[in-house]
Amino acid sequence: MKNDLPQPPYYAVIFGSQLSGIEPDKYAQMANHMEALAQQQPGYLGIESAKNEVGFGITISYWKDLESIKAWREQAEHLEAQRLGKECWYASYELKVARVEGIKAFGE
Amino acid sequence: MKNDLPQPPYYAVIFGSQLSGIEPDKYAQMANHMEALAQQQPGYLGIESAKNEVGFGITISYWKDLESIKAWREQAEHLEAQRLGKECWYASYELKVARVEGIKAFGE
Numbered sequence: 473m474k475n476d477l478p479q480p481p482y483y484a485v486i487f488g489s490q491l492s493g494i495e496p497d498k499y500a501q502m503a504n505h506m507e508a509l510a511q512q513q514p515g516y517l518g519i520e521s522a523k524n525e526v527g528f529g530i531t532i533s534y535w536k537d538l539e540s541i542k543a544w545r546e547q548a549e550h551l552e553a554q555r556l557g558k559e560c561w562y563a564s565y566e567l568k569v570a571r572v573e574g575i576k577a578f579g580e
Numbered sequence: 581m582k583n584d585l586p587q588p589p590y591y592a593v594i595f596g597s598q599l600s601g602i603e604p605d606k607y608a609q610m611a612n613h614m615e616a617l618a619q620q621q622p623g624y625l626g627i628e629s630a631k632n633e634v635g636f637g638i639t640i641s642y643w644k645d646l647e648s649i650k651a652w653r654e655q656a657e658h659l660e661a662q663r664l665g666k667e668c669w670y671a672s673y674e675l676k677v678a679r680v681e682g683i684k685a686f687g688e
Contacts (some may be wrong), residue, residue, distance in 0.1 A: 484594065484678050486640060488628050491686070510592070520596050522630040522638045530630045531640045532594060564687025570592050570678035579672025 475518025475534065480572045482517055483535045489565035493526035499561040506553050513547065515540020534572070539570060583626025588680045590625055591643045597673035599635035607669040614661050617670065621655065623648025642680070649677060 491499065510516055515536035523529030535541045544550060557565075599607065617626055623644035631637030643649045652658060665673075 482674075484676070486594070486680075488630075488640075514644065520638060522596075522632045522636055524630045524632070526601055530628060530640065532596075532638065549637075558686055562687060564685070566683065566685045568588075568592070568680050568684075569682040570680040572594075572678040573674050574677040575674065576676075577672070577674045578666055579670060 473521065477534055477575065479516050480575055482572050483538060483541060484570045484572050485533045485535065485541055486568040486570060487531045487532075487533075487565060488567075489529050490563045491529070492561055493527060494560050495539075499557045502553050502556065505562070506550060509547070509549060510544060513540065514542045515543070583625050583628065585642055585683065588683055591646060591649060592678045593641045593643065593649055594676040594678060595639045595641075595673060596675075597637050597639075598671045599611045599637070600669055601635060601673045602610050602668050610661050610664065612671075614658060615634050615653070615659060618652060621648065623651070646677070 507519060510519065510533060517534035517536060519533045521529065521530065521531040530560070533544075545554075615627060618627065618641060625638065625642040627641045629637065629639040639684060643652070643674075
C-alpha cells in the first residue's frame, strides 16, 4: 500500500503460496532476507504481502519491466531460496507475471 | 490456488486493502456475499485472498477480459458494497488492473 509506485505500465509478480509448515523460522528468516535483497535489484518498484492463519499467503512484487523480473529470478541467492522453497517450505505455489495497466487508490 | 485458471492472457484485479476495524461482522458478511456474486458474473475466472492479523488483505480476482471487469465494477449490489467500503470498512485500499501474461505452478 505504501510503495509509491510509478504510473503504469509496469509489471507484477503474483506469488500465491501454501506453506508446508516445515521449518517456519528458517522460512521467515529467508523470506525477510529475500525481500531485502529484492529491494536492491535494478527495476524493483515495491512489494506487498499478506498471509492468513493457515499459511496461505499472497506476495506481489512490482517491477519496471520483464528484464528486471528475469534478473531477479536468476539472482544466485534467490535461486538457492527457490530450491529450498520447493524442497521444504512450500506445499504448493502459483506464480503469475502480469502487466499492471491501471491503478486507483482510496484513503491515505 | 485451486482456481483452474485458463492459459493466459486474462486479467487480474489486485485489491490491497487496510480495514478500518469498524463493523467487522458486517464487512465479513458483505465480503462473502460479494465473492458469491462475483462468481456468477460473466467472465469470472477465479479468486484468491489472504488477510493478515492487522487487517491488511490482498484479494485478487481473475477475469476473462476488461469488459467483464467493467461489468462487475458497475453491478448494482457491488456499487453499494463499494460505497459502504469507502464510508465504513476500509481505511485505505489500492486497486490495480493487470494483464496476466504467464503462470507457473508447483505442488498440487
